[in-house]
Amino acid sequence: MGQKTAGTVYIKVDGQQLVITGGAECPTMDVTRETIDGAPGYYSEKERTPYVKVDALHTPDFPLDVLADGTDMTVQVEFQNGRVYVLTGAYQVGEPASTGDDGKVSLEFNGVKGMWQ
Template sequence: MPGNNANRLAGTVYLSVDGQTYMLAGDFEYSPALVSRETLTGQDTVHGYSEKPIAPHIAGTLRDSGGLSVASINAMSNVTVVAELANGKTIIGRNMWTVESQSSKQADATIEVRWEGPQGSVTES
């Protein structure tokens, strides 16, 4: 679990889904963002922006260990994803589901996974 080294900002991540721990090979990311904005410009000036809702997400590259089932990852819906970061933050995603199609890359035994959820489903503390 993350230590109490106040100077550590990045590095280790411990990831679990519904209480089951997964090996995280790398590329962890998360976003609790609720909206996406796009600037609207005209021939004369900036007019403002458009805004639309987006799904908060948690994503990472898992290690395909012997006991892991790619099909079970694809079947995930309404799961709780918890990540403990090296900087002491805890990221929690509630009511999450996997998106995209997961596949195992045998060259390095990795699986890219992305969970998305409803508005407000990803929190950081």
């Protein structure tokens, strides 16, 4: 029997749903690990900033001001496999811009805590 693992992704920012094109990206670990050169089996570990990356459509009701001014937002990502990623204390990073040829806005949020549910 097959199991659905991919498909439409739903994104809400402070309760407002965005129209998404493509998928979303969320980290699966709170740390990054690297093997120490010359020492197989030993590694270093660094804390990773929780994030969400997504391409949204710049619709007439796109919450531009909410996203631009928000510094303590909650971003919820619902995947088709039933998993949900919640990013709290979220704020936009980078240089988001709206494109006229496809009407997309590439968004990246960093935050204080990211949790899988």
